[in-house]
Amino acid sequence: MALNIRQLTPVFAAEITGVDLRAPLDDETFATIRDAFHTHAVLAFPDQHLDDDQQTKFSERFGALERSIAETISANPVVYHLANVDDEGALLKPDDPKRMILEGNKAWHTDSSFKVVPAMVSLLSAREVPPEGGETEYADMRAAYDALDDNKKRDLEDAIGLHSFAYSQGQLGTGALTGDELDALPPVEHPMIRTHPANGRKALYIGRHASHIVGRLVEESRTLLGELLAFATQPQFTYRHEWRVGDLVMWDNRSVLHRGRPWDESRYRRVMHRTTVAGEAADNPWRVDAAAE
Numbered sequence: 001m002a003l004n005i006r007q008l009t010p011v012f013a014a015e016i017t018g019v020d021l022r023a024p025l026d027d028e029t030f031a032t033i034r035d036a037f038h039t040h041a042v043l044a045f046p047d048q049h050l051d052d053d054q055q056t057k058f059s060e061r062f063g064a065l066e067r068s069i070a071e072t073i074s075a076n077p078v079v080y081h082l083a084n085v086d087d088e089g090a091l092l093k094p095d096d097p098k099r100m101i102l103e104g105n106k107a108w109h110t111d112s113s114f115k116v117v118p119a120m121v122s123l124l125s126a127r128e129v130p131p132e133g134g135e136t137e138y139a140d141m142r143a144a145y146d147a148l149d150d151n152k153k154r155d156l157e158d159a160i161g162l163h164s165f166a167y168s169q170g171q172l173g174t175g176a177l178t179g180d181e182l183d184a185l186p187p188v189e190h191p192m193i194r195t196h197p198a199n200g201r202k203a204l205y206i207g208r209h210a211s212h213i214v215g216r217l218v219e220e221s222r223t224l225l226g227e228l229l230a231f232a233t234q235p236q237f238t239y240r241h242e243w244r245v246g247d248l249v250m251w252d253n254r255s256v257l258h259r260g261r262p263w264d265e266s267r268y269r270r271v272m273h274r275t276t277v278a279g280e281a282a283d284n285p286w287r288v289d290a291a292a293e
């Protein structure tokens with residue numbers, strides 16, 4: 001079986017065929033996939049049909065996994081079910097707290113940027129998909145950074161963004177998390193320009209959890225964040241993935257933003273299972289192998 005890599009847009013994202021992710025990968029095949037991942041930042045693997053155990057094992061090749069933020073959101077700390085159905089398989093009611101989280105996913109973001117050590121990689125597999133809508137869009141923050149003018153690059157070089165789950169959820173309303181769960185997620189600071197450790201490419205690090213820029217006027221910096229987001233998500237920097245059951249798509253949260261597109265949630269089921277590779281810091285409290293507090 002020959003591994004085939006096909007780039008999906010002029011700037012990023014690739015489809016990989018000719019590999020079966022259900023079985024353990026030899027080191028050479030894995031290294032090819034990892035290198036392609038660092039180059040393209042989004043990889044789509046059609047027709048994989050992974051179960052949770054297979055998805056977990058493949059994800060762990062990239063590093064220790066990250067646990068979910070709250071039991072109210074995911075009973076399984078490692079495999080997060082992004083679904084508009086409850087545990088019995090019925091469509092979620094409009095007032096279900098999980099709906100709030102699904103709503104949040106529809107705005108451009110990078111996964112868990114509100115954590116002290118954000119997620120490195122997210123892997124999403126399609127278990128049930130609606131007949132229309134429900135796509136995921138990605139935007140390449142490396143290409144967007146490259147396209148900024150030099151003045152803007154200089155202005156942002158040392159800028160620090162403040163990322164806050166309470167802020168981003170507050171934009172939607174409240175109720176998804178308990179007070180204690182929110183207390184465990186204080187605002188955190190991250191550089192607005194991050195350099196990828198594997199290839200040295202710089203990328204914008206923004207998205208819906210970014211509340212404002214540290215040391216600048218809040219409203220002014222929110223305006224700037226909004227302008228940057230609009231610039232960075234222009235069509236020439238984006239890829240839209242139309243899901244088919246069995247797809248696995250993985251993305252590099254250090255390099256891209258993403259958002260889910262709407263679908264008719266009152267009629268159609270959409271069930272996706274996500275695993276997340278934790279950021280590499282050794283003291284990352286969100287790694288599943290970190291001591292529970």
Ligand SMILES: [Fe+2]
Pocket residue numbers: 105109110111258
């Ligand atoms: Fe996400």
